[in-house]
Amino acid sequence: MFWNIYSKRVLCGLREKESMFWTWIFPLLLSTMFFFTFTSLDTVGQLRAFPLGVVDDAAYHRDAAFRSALESVSGEDGLFELTAFGDAADADAALVKGEIEGYILAGEPPALIVTGDDINQTIAKGFLDRYLQTRNSVALILASNPGAVNDLPALLQWADYTKEISLAQNPPSNRISYFYALLAMVCLYGGFQGLITVVYLQANLSPLGARRTVAPLGNWGAAVCDLLGGLTVHLTGVIVVVAYIVFVLGTDFGSKLWLVLLTCLAGSLLGVAFGAMIAAMSKFKEQVKIAILITFCMVCSFLSGLMVQGVNYIVAEHAAMISWLNPAARIADSFYCLYYYDTYDRYLLNLGIILAMTVVFFTAASLFLRRQRYESI
Amino acid sequence: MIQVSNLVKRYGDLIALDHFNLEVKKGEIFGLLGPNGSGKTTAINCMLSLLKYSKGSVSLFGEPMTPEHYRNKRRIGVVMQNVAVFNELTVVENIDYFCGLYVPDKKRRRALLDEAIEFTGLGEFRKFLPKKLSGGLLRRLNIACGIAHKPELIFLDEPTVAVDPQSRNHILEGIRELNRGGATIVYTSHYMEEVEQLCSRIMIMDKGKSVAIGTKEDLKAMIRAGEKLTVEVYGLSGAALDEIKAIDGLVQTEYDGHTLTARCASEIHRLGAVLDVLTRRQIAFGSVFSEPPTLNDVFLEITGKDLKD
């Protein structure tokens, strides 16, 4: 009996087009879109150390300040992989062959020779401009206030400059948080399964519900089987999306993949409970309820930073309560905790909130479901 | 088998069932006949404990019916007025699902499933999804889902609405067969011909009340009107019409210039007498009809309304 209900529910779920779209197709498309957006951003990110030439001539040797500035931003973690050339002709040859992206000719002022104007060349030019600007400021300060020489190191923060540039390249933290928000959204779409389950269970919500209500089914046994079936369908979708993001798109979710999946399970339960509550609470048409559900998911996802990067931080800062009560934000934050923190305090707190909300939603739904004779059908 | 007494059901201010009483015995095909909105569906839903009611009692199989009376529920089959099947499941899967709510045993279920498919003539469509089925076939699927588990008591709420005549005959024949197999049947419809053909006892409902109950013969005997005579005749003189009107046993005689219609009193036949007058007066007449009274006549006489539409 229970297997009959469960298995048919799974079949139905897998054949149901609308929820399939929202839980499978839509997230797959969205994650693919993210992926391509980030890949193009990543080519920008790779400029972190690109080959730049410098003509190692007398002028370069003389200008010790420039030399040290240039060297301080070069190397593994810097901006440039610096190659020295004997004269300008050698550097030109290397530039033509594409071995370097450009080269610097020391002098007064130092010059940058490049062939194109893509982002790497812009960075090199930015460096040069900034150097000249700083040098002029320093000269000016020293001319008016020789005592300021002690503050000079602060003015020459090249290391900071490098860091700032590399931060602008969408560090993994920002980029992955899109995927976290996306996955949180997918979890919440479990609401479809909860909603459909309840609509098909209730005699006053659908003819199917009426037909099942006249059958000799205990209220709860059938409901639980149905919900489990719906949850199974939903989790299948979630796992497909996670697998796609991790294995096909190659996004790093950290080493705690099992906990990521556990979080997905908790998040999905929350989604299912929410959908069940929406369906049980009102007598709107099914389509209206679905619209409410989608809107809710979208708003939560927006506030958790799915569409616009950083919204989650803004909300957390200015309306902490909303952030704490936003299921999408809690789910996304759980993933974030798993990735970045070694301790589990915050993760467990998130998980606790998610489960508490689940219980609240299910309880609310079941209060509405408890009546067995209906005022009208 | 069914005992309903003094049932009152309100939807807000509207009284959908007004002290409704009903008794159905084992082995009957009981017809609930009434125009749209007369409360047939409401009555069934109350009997099934789907709806709350403000007053009265319902007992099925001799026991008060409640939503938790699973033993009773197991013996009942319901075919709702609205088609209720899963759109994502095929014909076979749907029947198997609903049958499975009553019959846990898989082997037995398979046999029942085949029987139900045979019974509704859906053999060619086993793997079809409901949206690929025509209206008539969908209704048949709806019926199959309701009766596959071989219930002892079957409620059919307008199972033939919007069904082509061929499917309808198939369905009616099926219902008779279920009845021969021992099932008691409650059948609602607003098609009087159907009810007349099928049911052993009939209740006519209007505005949530039973207005008449009995076999179709009882019902027809209940009213003054009997046989209806129609004669095509031209140039009937006033004197001839008066003579016809004077025939004892004719309750209502009218002439519109080309058709003479006359209604006999219940159980009385006066076609011969009418034709006698015409022949004697040498008035030529065309086609002649004599129709027994219909349930519509019964309804018309009791409520002053037409049952149709």
Ligand SMILES: Nc1ncnc2c1ncn2[C@@H]1O[C@H](COP(=O)(O)OP(=O)(O)OP(=O)(O)O)[C@@H](O)[C@H]1O
């Ligand atoms: N859910 C409801 N809310 C309010 N009024 C209702 C509701 N359901 C039915 N009614 C009203 O109750 C009355 C009886 O309706 P019911 O559906 O029982 O009639 P019916 O005899 O089955 O009609 P039909 O032949 O159209 O199926 C009608 O006047 C209808 O408008």
Ligand SMILES: [Mg+2]
């Ligand atoms: Mg009805």
